[in-house]
Amino acid sequence: MNRRTVALCLLASGLLAATVVGVTTDGGAVARSGDRVPAVSSTGPLNAVKPVDCRTTTRGDAALAQEVAAAITEVAPGTRVGLAVHDRLTNTTITSLNADEPFYTASVVKLLIAIAVLHEANWQVPEGQDRADLAAMLSGSSDPVASALWGAHGATDINHEVSALLGLGGTSPPSQPGQWEMTRMSPRDVVRVYEFIDTEMPGPARDFVVGALADATRVAIDGFDQYFGIPDALPGAEKAVKQGWMHIRNGLVLNTTGMIGAEGRYVVALLTEGPAASTFDPATTALTRGVAVLAPTLTGPEG
Template sequence: MKPRALAVGLSAAVLIAVGVTAAAHHPPGEPAGHATTTARAPYSAGVLARPAEPAAPPPTPASPREQANLAAAVSDAVNEVVPGTDIGLAVYDRTTESMLTSINPDEQFYTASVMKLLIVTEVLRQAGWRLPAGEDRTELQVMLSGSADWVANVLWNRHGGTEIDRNAAHLMGLTGTTPPTDPEQWEMTRMTPRDIVTVYDYIDEKMPATAGDFVLDALARTTRIALDGFDQHFGIPAALPNTAWAIKQGWMEIDNGVVLNTTGVVGTGGRYIVALFTLQPDGTGFDSASEAVTAGMAALAPTLAGRPPR
């Protein structure tokens, strides 16, 4: 896993650098000499070196009970705010290489603007993973950090439309991604939480480093207010204000409800990949919808911030 500098708290321009150092203590040896027999003075209390502290045990995957408890906590928190919400959740721990918890991880949900992760990947792939310059680069940054729909519209049509979904599925091995029925509505792409985990892992681990760094840096600079006026610091950034993150959010109203999604790479070194999708009942206001998703993430916050699950 490549180390990342991710935004911390509600200011996405702040970067974290984490360094780990180790030192070993070596007691001095006896002075050299072939004829010297001088006796060494006995150690006294306070001079005797303490033994080295044992190394901390490596992290272990969450037990089935821990996974179930976390899933129940998220579901209860979301539905306490907005009852009747359909939830899809996948939280992957890249240190233990295992799922931390999940709810309906293989069920398809509408992506809304989370789909822009596939658009930027296809744009960069078609360019041979070379970053664009000037205005083209700025537009990609704005599409990710400011969630600019107009940029997504142009790039969707310019780079293949629904073929973007199919190309991403082939490139990344996605098994639960379906293009929209209306080829003009990229936001109606459906994906599973497990596929979103795969997308972030691809961007961080398999995409050429320059391109991957560009994408994650833009996501780490996600603005508080999107270009359409929506407050996109719900979910991950609201529940984890002092934790590193790089996020892509999604929101929209559809015929049968409100879609609100929070996804991203979270934690020191990008340890966790999180995808929380919701379809909330028709008539739910965006304020309540945002509160529900943030409540769900708050149930995960102690674990994602570095404290073990109960």
């Protein structure tokens, strides 16, 4: 997948302006190293250059979001749905629903963990086993790796400090520091994370992260089929995804997120929480049907 450059974001913003104005673990794993790694800082090399702001500028088609939610709840009644679909070429929201409300992330928080690890390393991708572990956390959704890195890189400090680095407004840490999967994020914040990774993260780190997400395995390391939602609904599309799934005390969390299309034009964040009686089947089917509603928009001639 070719990466969109910062210049493209600036060009897209300029064109728009010209138009308008003229499965879960309990976390807490001990890091493999006996030394505590400093928490990610909001100061660093990125602050020397003003980040490109490719965030949402307009609210899109509310009816489309309602169609997505209806497709999901028809199969999985009682599911709460959060959605943000962003077109990075035009810098607009295609559609959204509950886009600023918090949802449990489950494994989607592994994107924040990866950012923390790479930022602390001055955006240098590790080598050897550390590189393999980081890739396994992103491609195969490895919980043991996530727990180790979470503990080694500051636990809930990751939530606070990566939020400050990226300007996230709807992200909050888990109430129990070891439970990384209980982080909450808004769909709009998830979109912002993908934009940061693909347009503001230095090249080698960006290529590593996006490449790992593009290589997401059908079967995760815990044995779960993680091709629900975006992968199964858009089988022929170019994509880089991070999925999330877990049972919680009073329900079920299922999330499908990623960049879709040539140069990652579209970013989709579909986050859901089902009622206590929910099961992964048919909940995974429900999310796939929800994304299928978006398919004509994401893969049509104009895309």
